[in-house]
Amino acid sequence: MSLTNEMLRRFECDGLVTMPCAIPVPEIEAVVAEYERLASQDQPARILERDGRTVRTLYYTRVDNEVLVRLVRHPLLVATAQTLLGGDVYLHQLKFSGKKGLAGEPFGWHQDFTIWHRKDQLPAPRILSAAVFLDDIGVASAPMLFVPGSHHEGMIDLPMNSKLTLYGTDEEPAERLLAERAQRTFRQMTQLAYSGRAYDDIMLELVQRHGIEAGTGLRGTVVFFHGNTLHASGSNLSPFSRRLAILSYNHVDNLSPAGQSERDAILAGRDTRPLKPWGAALVDANSTPR
Numbered sequence: 001m002s003l004t005n006e007m008l009r010r011f012e013c014d015g016l017v018t019m020p021c022a023i024p025v026p027e028i029e030a031v032v033a034e035y036e037r038l039a040s041q042d043q044p045a046r047i048l049e050r051d052g053r054t055v056r057t058l059y060y061t062r063v064d065n066e067v068l069v070r071l072v073r074h075p076l077l078v079a080t081a082q083t084l085l086g087g088d089v090y091l092h093q094l095k096f097s098g099k100k101g102l103a104g105e106p107f108g109w110h111q112d113f114t115i116w117h118r119k120d121q122l123p124a125p126r127i128l129s130a131a132v133f134l135d136d137i138g139v140a141s142a143p144m145l146f147v148p149g150s151h152h153e154g155m156i157d158l159p160m161n162s163k164l165t166l167y168g169t170d171e172e173p174a175e176r177l178l179a180e181r182a183q184r185t186f187r188q189m190t191q192l193a194y195s196g197r198a199y200d201d202i203m204l205e206l207v208q209r210h211g212i213e214a215g216t217g218l219r220g221t222v223v224f225f226h227g228n229t230l231h232a233s234g235s236n237l238s239p240f241s242r243r244l245a246i247l248s249y250n251h252v253d254n255l256s257p258a259g260q261s262e263r264d265a266i267l268a269g270r271d272t273r274p275l276k277p278w279g280a281a282l283v284d285a286n287s288t289p290r
């Protein structure tokens with residue numbers, strides 16, 4: 001599958017575009033196996049749910065294994081990101097968002113670019129994310145929810161207390177993220193979850209104007225969304241796991257003035273050279289990078 005003009009228009013208009021079943025199932029299975037292997041280990045940026053056991057988010061931007069290198073350099077992902085952003089890209093962030101069946105908790109509304117702008121000094125929203133479905137995702141399994149067209153609003157000044165619903169995103173200070181390893185209590189989560197009236201008003205206005213769209217589909221589906229597209233997700237009420245690999249590609253001209261972020265390389269990519277698509281299928285273990 002490749003990007004059509006219709007898809008390109010959709011991305012410009014809505015700040016998101018879905019490619020159903022774009023990555024073949026055997027490739028997805030290879031990524032799932034790698035994710036499960038990594039998630040079962042005590043990784044430095046592995047965020048747990050409030051039960052202290054279930055993996056919620058795994059940041060893994062410092063990619064050091066072949067399956068993930070090949071995912072990052074997947075021709076479909078790299079070529080689409082290049083087309084949508086109008087030039088060469090590098091990987092700014094790789095994370096896995098895993099919502100276990102009947103256990104995965106919500107993510108509050110946010111725009112990723114506001115975080116990367118503040119924390120990594122990325123100057124412009126010339127960055128997008130590819131959410132690769134590692135499972136079939138239906139309405140009950142906490143699909144990502146998007147406010148289509150919200151990227152046209154620029155950086156939405158949601159009150160700071162709304163970040164309290166962002167447990168597990170890299171809005172949280174990297175130092176704390178990496179040091180505490182998400183040993184947070186239920187009490188802290190409850191404090192985080194409520195926000196003030198102004199936040200509600202902003203959300204009401206935005207959703208009245210733009211609506212909400214759910215990112216559902218079969219495994220292998222990819223949703224590309226702009227760095228300023230407002231998104232969130234609810235609890236996973238289905239008994240099935242809902243795992244996403246989220247790869248954020250930034251335009252190579254859109255670096256922090258310092259050349260790269262000062263944050264930990266698990267959260268913000270250090271290698272800002274243009275990505276070269278990997279020429280072969282991800283599951284072909286014998287091929288080498290070109």
Ligand SMILES: O=C(O)CCC(=O)C(=O)O
Nearest residue numbers: 097107144168169232233
């Ligand atoms: O898994 C999700 O629903 C989205 C996660 C997310 O938005 C984030 O980590 O920034």
